[in-house]
Amino acid sequence: MSKKILIVGGVAGGASAAARLRRLDEDAHIVMFERDPYISFANCGLPYYIGGSIQDRSKLLVQTPEAMHKRFNIDVRIQSEVVAIDPVNKKVRVESIEKGSYEESYDALILSPGAKPIRPNLPGIESSQIHMLRNIPDTDKVKAKVAAEGTRSAVVIGGGFIGVEMAENLREAGLEVSLIEAGPQILAPFDTEMSSILAKELDEHGVNLIFSDMVKGFAEVGEQIQVQLASGTVLQSDMVLLAIGVSPDTSFLKDSGLEFGPRGHILVNERMETNLDQVFAVGDAVEVVDFVNGTKTAIPLAGPANKQGRIAADNVSGLGTTYKGSQGTSIIKVFGVTGASTGNNEKTLQRLGLPYHVIYIHPSSHATYYPGATPISMKLIFDPKGTVLGAQAVGYSGVDKRIDDIATVIRFRGTVTDLTELELSYAPPYSSAKDPVNMAGFAAENILHGLTTVFVPKDLEGRDKNNTILVDVRSEIEHANGHIEGSINIPVDDLRSRLSELDSSKEIWVYCQVGLRGYTASRILQQKGYRVKNLTGGYKTYQMSQFTPKKKDNLTPNVGTPAASKEIAATGAMTETETETGTGTETGTGTGTVTPTVNATAFTTPDSVLDACGLCCPGPLIQVKMSMDPLLDGQVLKVTASDPGFYEDIKAWARMSNNTLLQLTKLPTGMIEAYLRKGVIETSASAPTGAGAQVIQTSNASTMVVFSGDLDKAIASFIIANGAASSGKKVTMFFTFWGLNIIRKDEKVPVNKNFIGKMFGAMMPRGSRKLTLSNMNMMGMGSKMIRSLMKSKNISSLEELIQMAIDQGVEIVACQMSMDLMGITREELIDGVGIGGVGYYLGQADQSGHNLFI
16 A cells, blocks of 8 residues: 655645655655645745846746646645645645545655745834745745836835845846845854855945844835834835844644654754654754754754755655755845855854854955956854854855865864865866965864964954054055054065064054965964964955944935836946046936946947056056047047056046046956046937036135145135035035145054154144244244134134034045155045045136135
8 A cells, every 4th residue: 555645735845755755765655735826846046037137037946736737746725735744644724716625644744834024013113115035925925016117115124134135136027125134144053253244235225224223013104114223224115125033934834743853943863854753854944953062943944945855755754864954154245245154153162162263365266367357255163172162254256166175074073174185177278276275274283283363353343452462464455444453563575574573572463465475474473472363264264353334324214216217227337437427427226336328238349459557646647648549439449457446547538538438347356447438428418417426616616725834725615615505506626735634634543654744744834723824923923813803703614614624515625645655644634525636627627717826
């Protein structure tokens, strides 16, 4: 007599069990119940169908009831919900749309009910504007809402995988998106500093991120819905997507005699057997063993669910296979960036009180001399014996295979030494001779062998500044561009000759950009008798730990992306891109990313290419002009530059020279890429001038060059600037040479300078309060007299005038070239000052109604 097996749930775990059972037993009577109309659909693909990456809805349907019956001879009963089980009599009760209520007997029962989205009991939660995403009908509703006329904005609640994927895809669909996360970070499987890279990607693509704030309720306002937060913030949008997590869908089993875990998950053994005879359970509804630490956990992922379904089928058929636990290997795409993790993160290990070490590395995806290499940030966690406990990686390419390599080592209880010994495929387009996985192993081995001691960014908070010295071993230029507060700069190549500058009685904490030069420095110092620690992952890891989302001005995004812009909103969303015409008009979608006004395919093959990398202002602009001069009208020049100021300079140069900047992009590598067409593109009178457009009128702007550092001239310049700004003019003040002293901070800033820089710093007045008069200064008495007279006449002081100008939106720009010559660093300037070159100033002056030189 054949065995009768019932399966409750027809998606991942249930469908896998059904197919495996048939392959093992041709004569078995297999019945699969699914309460929804669809079985075995691609639930992980639902967000990408909503966002438009998957165009064909039918491709989400991996298997149909008819096809499954024909191929596997399985009795598939859709829209049939199992509402109770009777383990004593081995029966289930079914509520079916077609057959009504009835009972079905079984010899073996496999439960795969899955998990359901959490729907908190909050005011207004029943609004029809609040959506969730679990199945195909949910998807159809969300898709229809997104496509509906007038839908321009959405609020996503929850920063887990579904929430982040939906935020991305709603953004790709052209909506204004806010994402609310009650915790301090998105994507809990990642540690905070690693998830920050993914959060930054969302932030830079216009998603409004709100962390550490909880939803208190909802209220419908006409056709829109308000989301009320605990902080008092209110967001208003056209729809809400609720994705705060899932809970096991097991309420129908509460009187069955099954044993449950503390959060309602079904308890099973390694053969997926429950405490009831011939009752098995798989998927998101079961509690499993954490493969790394051995504790009980729940991991709602498709991969484990499919494996568990196969193992349950094996045990129904008597094969005796076992499920050894889950390590939670997962991956996500966030616009152009990929994040993946496996094993335990630091939060889990800290909660369990387990000892561990951590290292960070930032290798390239493949050999850097082969085009297209991009950085990967990797984190490896291992115990004091070297056993690998977990890993996380974020980057643009090659992330998946590195985490899969490490996941495999974890599955075999491997060590960091195993990582160093892995022989992985290599050719320059795909990897490096020392693969990033090998490099992670090398870095970890150095710690275990006592060759280096490391610290992580959070350790800086508790650093004893009296007994430690923080040393930046990067170059002077790198240090000047940004460094950890309180650090001194001794480049690693100068370290041996400058050891006398370090107090050997103190512990030396060194850091570089990504950790490698810091390791070299630590080895030098350690062998010279110093106590030393190296910042693992370097300054890049420190920057990751410091990320905070940009504050968005509009927290009630009830305008959103114009409907006409929806089709092109995703075009500019892959990189930070700006596009301009020769008229000085920028057109945007209102989403924080300006989209190209010219089809990108029109200039993918430029007529001329210029590599201006390594040149400083005004070098790139000179090279651009020389390259543009021989071109004919309409021909296109592609420029790549590494000077940060080039990003603003080239926009101004294009306007000033009557050429067209077709596209301007900041590449992930930090390079700046520009496409310029010779001549101006004719624009129609109907060019966009709405919320996303910025039109600069030459008659309503003022510029001034402040060359002098005299007190009286500084006062005059800021009086004029404030007067012009108050009349509605766009004012730009360009400070050069001695004028830089006006916008220096009054207090001494600890920065590393060469001899010339120190000499200038000692001779020049530090800040506006030390300025002297151009005439009748009388050894400083004149300055005191003029300040006293201004106070008696109720005239604002220079410092008040400066702050007033900043508050009015006056653009204060310091000349980069003058700063370099005079040894003044960005850190020494007051807050709110921008840095620019001659190209930027000339562009502003070209758009100005009048220009002053003071």
